[in-house]
Structures are given as C-alpha cells and as structure tokens.
Amino acid sequence: GAGVSQSPSNKVTEKGKDVELRCDPISGHTALYWYRQSLGQGLEFLIYFQGNSAPDKSGLPSDRFSAERTGGSVSTLTIQRTQQEDSAVYLCASSLGGARPATDTQYFGPGTRLTVL
C-alpha cells in the first residue's frame, strides 16, 4: 500500500516569504507528526495531531510556524516570513494512533527539503 507522501520534495524560497508543506499520511492512520531535521539540531519533534486536533504543539519553534489537519487526513505545515535558520528537511510521520501511541510504529515520509536563501 501507499506510504506517507510529502510535497514538494524540494522547496527553495527567499527570506521573508511564506511556504506551505504538505503531508499525506497512510490511509486510516489517525496520528500524524511533523519533525524537522537540520545539521545543527538533528531530528526534532514539531507537532502532533490526533485526528484534526493538535494536543501537542510544544515543538513549534516560533509563532511563524503553524499546522493544520483536515478531514483527519492531509496536513499542511505553514512557515510564515521564512528565515535562513528555517532551512531543514521537514519530515512527516503517521501512525495508527489510539490509546497507546507510545507503542505505535511511526511511518515516515521522504521529507521536504526547504532552503531559504
């Protein structure tokens, strides 16, 4: 079956512009996560969705970052007024969710490589 897909695979933007990154989770997965991987910071958690709600936004680095999920499926991560330090690979993962997410296997997408010039 289809795995997690992300688009675009690469995005180059100018400082100050807004960008939207899309994630299509595995069908039937209620939990969705966004992570960011950069050379200086490694792989870090950004936000978690269960269904359409986001009970954990603790990893979002600033109020320029936001995310939404509609229909319990597709999620969009939006970065406003991008800065050079936002350059990273943004990874999305999904899992079955439910009562025991700690033991859920998270399936990662290929990521979106964002470069802010």
Add this chain to the structure above:
Amino acid sequence: LAKTTQPISMDSYEGQEVNITCSHNNIATNDYITWYQQFPSQGPRFIIQGYKTKVTNEVASLFIPADRKSSTLSLPRVSLSDTAVYYCLVGGRLSGSGNTGKLIFGQGTTLQVKP
C-alpha cells in the same frame, strides 16, 4: 523523556554481526525502547521495539537487560546496504492524558559497513 546515549559511529565489514548499545539510565517504568534506521535523503524507518528481555524480528534482535538501563541492537551478517544512521529512542507513556507518543531523537549511531 529519558535521554539516550549511543556511540556516534561504528565501522564493520560485510558478513559480520554488529551490536550497537544504547544507554538510557533514566528510563521510566512505562517507557518502551524503539530503534529506527535512517538512510541518506530518506525518513527514519522503524526497525524494532521492545520493553524487556529479547525481541527478534526478520531484521534485527533487541536485547534488554533486567534493569532496562541499556539496550543492544544486534544486526546479523550486515551488508553494505545496512550502512545508515541508527537511532535508539525511549519514551512515550502507555496511557493517560497528554500521551502523544512523540519521538525524541538523539544523535544516532552512524554505521559504516565496508566490503
């Protein structure tokens, strides 16, 4: 969430067994231990998960001693394609409000398999 410590890098040769040990001295009672593998330009991929003793699947084995303060990922007869970064993670809670299952990644171990 428990912090993990693992070697930054390891080298091995094709056909050898590779053991990567991870320390997690502050692991909580409800924490599981999970290992992920990441190839360049790809997202991490789940390898194996365990709570105690030994777990084996078609890819690897995971050994967890009784005190659960460490764990060892064992890769039998590695090949060049096993060259990747391996992450040891502990955390999450089994139940209760606020349980998100978010993964906290450390630096990982870069395994280089040589011919």
